[in-house]
Amino acid sequence: MSSTVSAYTEKIKEVSMLSLICSCFYTHPHPNSLYQYGDLEVKALNKRASGQSFEVILKDPDQSGDKSHSQSIPSPPRREVSLEDLQKRLEAAEDRRKSQEALLLKQLADKREHEQEVLYKAREENSIFSKKAEEKLTQKMEVNHENRQAHLNALKQRLHEKAIHAADVRRKKELQANLSG
DSSP states (O other): OHHHHHHHHHHHHHHHHHHHHHHHHOSSOOTTOEEEETTEEEEEEEEETTEEEEEEEEOOTTTSSOOSTTOOOOOOOOOOOOHHHHHHHHHHHHHHHHHHHHHHHHHHHHHHHHHHHHHHHHHHHHHHHHHHHHHHHHHHHHHHHHHHHHHHHHHHHHHHHHHHHHHHHHHHHHHHHHHHO
16 A cells, blocks of 8 residues: 555656656647556646646556456455354353343333332422412411401491490480470
């Protein structure tokens, strides 16, 4: 791999020097000039006042015709696996599966237990809230009842006083009517 990279860098250096030399001798190259160097192809695109641009095309090693690099790398020899090794691997895999399953079941049980605790706490808080609300309502109803009884007693007292006053006024009127007449 490193040899092909170094070869490409050398070829690009050669192309640069070649284009410099060519541009010194012949300033107007043919518009379709094409340079080929093995598996590297260079096309001169256009020339401007700022310089000349090139298109560098690297061919695929399979297309270059060089078959010496195309040999496949041999795979490492396969190790024979004995029945005991296979059995050990299967047992180890089964143990891993069982431990993962046990871990999952434990996590699910912990989660379920946490949910139960949360539900119990929510019910307990709801019960406490209900009791407090009931106590407040009972106390409020008692206060309202006491206030109503006090108000009714005050009304009865005023009514009784008015009745006494009316009886007093009637008696005085009768006395006045008896005295004048």
